[in-house]
């Protein structure tokens with residue numbers, strides 16, 4: 209896939225980003241340990257992983273803000289380390305923890321950031337896009353957490369970047385603001401902007417990202433579309449019901465087709481290769497015991513199941 213941008217200053221072919229064998233160490237921590245991938249133009253690329261996985265370090269090397277120990281990062285055909293200042297004009301960055309000038313108002317800070325670039329989007333347009341109209345004259349220090357997040361995205365867009373980096377952009381946003389940001393990101397990508405984002409929200413990765421990389425301990429564990437990654441690993445489905453304590457683990461595990469049993473917080477899940485046989489066996493067993501499995505349902509594996517299997521941790525740990 210290669211989406212050409214029509215309004216950009218320089219036509220670039222090939223991937224927007226190429227990261228090869230990237231490594232970065234902090235004292236005794238190997239934060240990034242041999243990461244390689246490519247991101248295509250116009251793609252929305254998501255990076256997931258537990259706290260400390262190395263996402264921010266990787267993203268900051270792509271932004272030219274951190275110098276890798278070894279490996280290569282090319283963004284828009286520029287070397288992100290050696291050509292960082294040329295790159296800066298053409299990328300947008302929303303840091304995970306942005307330090308904003310506390311006494312400037314929303315309008316003033318967007319104007320100020322715009323003045324750093326040769327080319328900038330009108331302040332009003334950015335205020336509208338991020339729904340900051342009601343807070344336009346508020347000092348940044350009094351903004352709520354979600355409003356600050358929206359402002360840092362507005363600032364990242366000020367130079368109409370060809371590549372946009374968003375580090376946990378929707379953390380702290382209410383559901384409406386989150387959906388609205390997804391819409392904005394989709395529109396940008398449809399116009400050819402390349403977007404790299406990190407997230408701890410599965411729904412965000414599933415709904416928004418064309419491809420994701422799951423990282424842990426500085427490495428990419430899996431990379432691909434969400435549906436490919438999930439279906440490659442899980443051919444099974446789960447028969448789930450409100451747990452019946454009278455049934456033992458071995459009894460559930462012995463149901464026809466069953467491959468494993470997961471019981472958690474009052475819900476039982478029997479993973480199976482044969483849904484019909486498992487449900488038939490379950491109903492026979494519960495009838496025999498004169499109990500009833502309430503809220504019987506079947507579900508497919510989700511990104512969270514994949515994440516748990518890969519990292520042994522839940523996304524929000």
Ligand SMILES: Nc1ncnc2c1ncn2[C@@H]1O[C@H](COP(=O)(O)OP(=O)(O)OP(=O)(O)O)[C@@H](O)[C@H]1O
Nearest residue numbers: 234237239257258259260261262263264265266304
């Ligand atoms: N400036 C630094 N000095 C020392 N260690 C650091 C520094 N920045 C990050 N680290 C360490 O490097 C590892 C990777 O951190 P990084 O911020 O890249 O993780 P992350 O995947 O973004 O995590 P999170 O989901 O919490 O944002 C962590 O163990 C972290 O403690």
Ligand SMILES: [Mg+2]
Nearest residue numbers: 263264265304
């Ligand atoms: Mg981070």
